[in-house]
Amino acid sequence: MKQEYYLGIDIGGTKCAVIAGTENMEILERIQFDTNTNKGPDYAISKLLEIATAVVKQLNDYELISIGISCGGPLDSKTGIVQSPPNLPGWDNIPICGLLKYKFNVPVFLQNDANACALAEWKFGAGKGTDNMIFLTFGTGLGAGLILDGKLYAGTNDLAGEIGHIRLDEDGPEAYGKKGSFEGFCSGAGIARMAQAMVIEKLEKGESVSFCESIETVRNITTKDVAMAAAEGDETAIAAFEKSAKYLGIGLSILIDVLNPQRIVIGSVYARNPHLFDAVCNSVIEKEALEPAWKVCEIVPAELGDKVGDFASLSVAIDGISRTN
The missing domain is CATH 3.30.420.40 (ATPase, nucleotide binding domain)
Structure with a gap:
């Protein structure tokens, strides 16, 4: 055979x-x-x-x-x-x-x-053994895949999980043509744009930033640059990740309240830098989400790389x- x-x-x-x-x-x-x-x-x-x-x-x-x-x-x-x-x-x-x-x-x-x-x-x-799991891409953009009651849920016309489109704030970075969207705060492109705006503000005040020397080079800043600078203690870089972590917590709280998952698995930028997100993100979730729901939900990095x-x-x-x- x-x-x-x-x-x-x-x-x-x-x-x-x-x-x-x-x-x-x-x-x-x-x-x-x-x-x-x-x-x-x-x-x-x-x-x-x-x-x-x-x-x-x-x-x-x-x-x-x-x-x-x-x-x-x-x-x-x-x-x-x-x-x-x-x-x-x-x-x-x-x-x-x-x-x-x-x-x-x-x-x-x-x-x-x-x-x-x-x-x-x-x-x-990272989702093995669960019946209700959410996967977040958190790469260049932000999308989600939903496993509900032990099977993939794609929606009526394959648009379930388009969480990047959710507006979390009336103001903020733009993505999906919408200001303050989840993707604008929680994606590789979003973090880079937030860091760029913070760096411009600092440089215009005459303050220095370790990972960018001049306004002319601001547009070259990548998420990787920001993560490396944050790991070395740069305050601007840390602030950019903390802002992303705050809105990650707000967005995940909505998903936790609506879908009551056992586990949320997050890839790419988060998976490489969970230490830059977890403290702020978890503190927001504990304030925003229903306690019985967040207590049964693990938030973990993706494993497959x-x-x-x-x-x-x-x-x-x-x-x-x-x-x-």
Whole structure:
């Protein structure tokens, strides 16, 4: 009897990857290439089909069960169509699942990247053992994947978990075209912008900032610069992270009160720097959220790190087939 395996397709604005793996996340093959969005969707789709075909041929002694695709939204997971993601110009209403199903004659499943990562962390990472878990991306932007009552909840049209759009303050950094949004306070881009504004204010007063010497170089400040400066005790950098931590606490309090999760798993910027968030964030939650709800909710860093993209697309394949059986 042939050993079963799954195919994961990870589609990103910079890179794409084809991953073959088992149900236990033993990676059998992985091939990555540059998306080259300037060449249009046909280039990347042709490469994905070509590489997937070669991988399936190579694993002829195994049995392919299903294919999972992780891609930035918007998308329609029910029809398997990618609908014009901002990071994939020209990918307008691409029937990606249909193309792969026609080629390989196995079930194909599609989820946005936050949902796919939520599945991966739930099954194989920091969310293991929970029935109600929230995963927050906290990378360049802020999105969430929701595991409720032991299954992924995507919403009516795949827009569940768009927490970055929630306005937490009438004033504040802009994201989603909305001032004071959750993403504006709690994302890599948001922290960098808050730090830049604080640095400009200090420099205009004639005060020095350790990680930026002049107003001309303010726009070059990255979240990594701010985190390194905060770790070294720079007051401006610490203040930027404390502001982000405050609003992270406010946003998580809303999620805790509404969804009553067992665990909130947070990736990227938070996962690399939990010590810069926890004290302020937790103190806000204890004031804002219902006590019986926050007391049963753990807030933890994501565990999968660089493996999350591979595990995410494979998890979509595994979860999808489990729901159809």
